[in-house]
Amino acid sequence: MTGSLRIRLLWWLLVPLAIYVFVTGKAEYDNARRTADLVQDNTLLASARMIAGEVEWADGTLRVDIPPAALEIFASPYGDQVFYNVSVDDDRLLAGVPDFPSSASATVSATHDTPTYYDAELHGASIRAIGYVRRMYDNGATRRVLVSVGKTQASRDAMRRELWRPQLVRQLEMMLLAVALACIGLTFELRPLLKVKDEVMDRDPMQLEPLRVDRLHTELxxxxxxxxxxxxxxxxxxxxxxxxxxxxxxxxxxxxxxxxxxxxxxxxxxxxxxxxxxxxxxxxxxxxxxxxxxxxxxxxxxxEAADYTQLANQPVDLASIAKSVVEDLALFAQKREIDLGAELDESAWVIGHEGLLTALVSNLAENAIRYTQRGGHVTVAVRGGAARVALSVTDDGPGIPAEARSRVFEPFYRASADTEGTGLGLAIAREIVQAHRGEIALATGEGEARGLTVRVAFAAASTVAA
Ligand SMILES: Nc1ncnc2c1ncn2[C@@H]1O[C@H](COP(=O)(O)OP(=O)(O)O)[C@@H](O)[C@H]1O
Ligand SMILES: [Mg+2]
Incomplete structure (x- = not known):
């Protein structure tokens, strides 16, 4: 069985707990039954003793006054019926109902005079009864007085319930609590796993550094x-x-x-x-x-292979790189009748690889010159700030439509089929920028929503060193 870890763990928890609750619940129930029976039997005994205590000789015959307490002892909200029977030598009725059922063992134990408890039927109700014997002596004669008291079972059943139910409810509550805690605990404990998942999902496809494993469960x-x-x-x-x-x-x-x-x-x-x-x-x-x-x-x-940590860890001046690229391309621009200009700061130091940065500026400037119509303007600008160095190449050519902008960085993608090219220029540019941990973005260039500006930003060499 596969499926949810949560559900599986819940099964592991629920099934044993349910068995436990069932087994202990059964034991509790038996216990409650025994206790309720014992209490009932003791009350019956007390009542029978009270009645038997009132049996006395009067003018040579036996008589009994049933004390009210002997019946009030059974008072409960459950409205049990109470019956009694006092008879002498098993035949003469002194008091109570005449058809009180006797127990089979009551007669057997008659000689022992120990109280006998038994279940019986009376007037269609099932009752619990006691047979209690008292011997009365008079002038050498012995009379055997049998006091029988019986009651219906409503209060006993209620007692059984009251003893047993709260226990069961408590155990069920505990079970629910365990399940809830397991669910909550699992949600919390699964978080690191979800974090690992996020970290894997959020990765750049070419990001090949190992995952961080700090503060992770040993199991994960x-x-x-x-x-x-x-x-x-x-x-x-x-x-x-x-x-x-x-x-x-x-x-x-x-x-x-x-x-x-x-x-x-x-x-x-x-x-x-x-x-x-x-x-x-x-x-x-x-x-x-x-x-x-x-x-x-x-x-x-x-x-692509260039790694920031392995780049020649030397400050290079992006302004002078741009200057030499513009000089190199001057002839090409002139041939295409493009006004190629440069707006360069005195110097703009970044950490990086001179050859790759030259290729970057050269690719961007070459694109601008190549794709701008005759008579157009191309400007290469480098601004060195305290924290950032910004390179921009702006033209007033046709620009790149917004929907193609995300694709022009893909290798071999070309938006203009009529000119010669490889489709690799911007892919190379992006790789070089990424290798230098910079950012590259396309924007609309000069002149009313026309042209293209490619903006590149690097950290300034002083901030990298700091
Ligand atoms: N300055 C620009 N103005 C207009 N289109 C451009 C410019 N730079 C690049 N493009 C478009 O982006 C596409 C991809 O450029 P690039 O990767 O350098 O490949 P290539 O120049 O070899 O075609 C080009 O085919 C061109 O359509
Ligand atoms: Mg190109």
């Missing part, structure tokens, strides 16, 4: 350890895959470069076969885009 620790081992294996697997991509990209570069040189050479001899010229030029174009793709793949693999 093996589960978390197992999850952590699984995460560690996954981490190794992911690292191996990244290494493979990086290696493959690296390996591809040499033959592709070689191919480029060979194509170059072939084109120089195109006069031998003029019709080949076109084809060779096309081959060289696709070869160059293949080189571009390979380089981007390599960069992406490097950015």
């Amino acid at each position: 620790r093996p589960i978390v350890d197992a999850i952590n081992q699984c995460i560690a294996r996954l981490g190794l697997q992911v690292a191996a895959q990244r290494r493979f991509i990086a290696d493959a990209a690296h390996q591809l570069r040499t033959p592709l470069t070689l191919l480029d040189t060979q194509l170059q050479y072939a084109r120089q001899h195109r006069e031998l076969e003029p019709s080949l010229g076109e084809a060779l030029a096309a081959m060289q174009r696709s070869n160059r885009s293949m080189v571009g793709l390979t380089n981007k793949l390599l960069l992406l693999a490097q950015a």
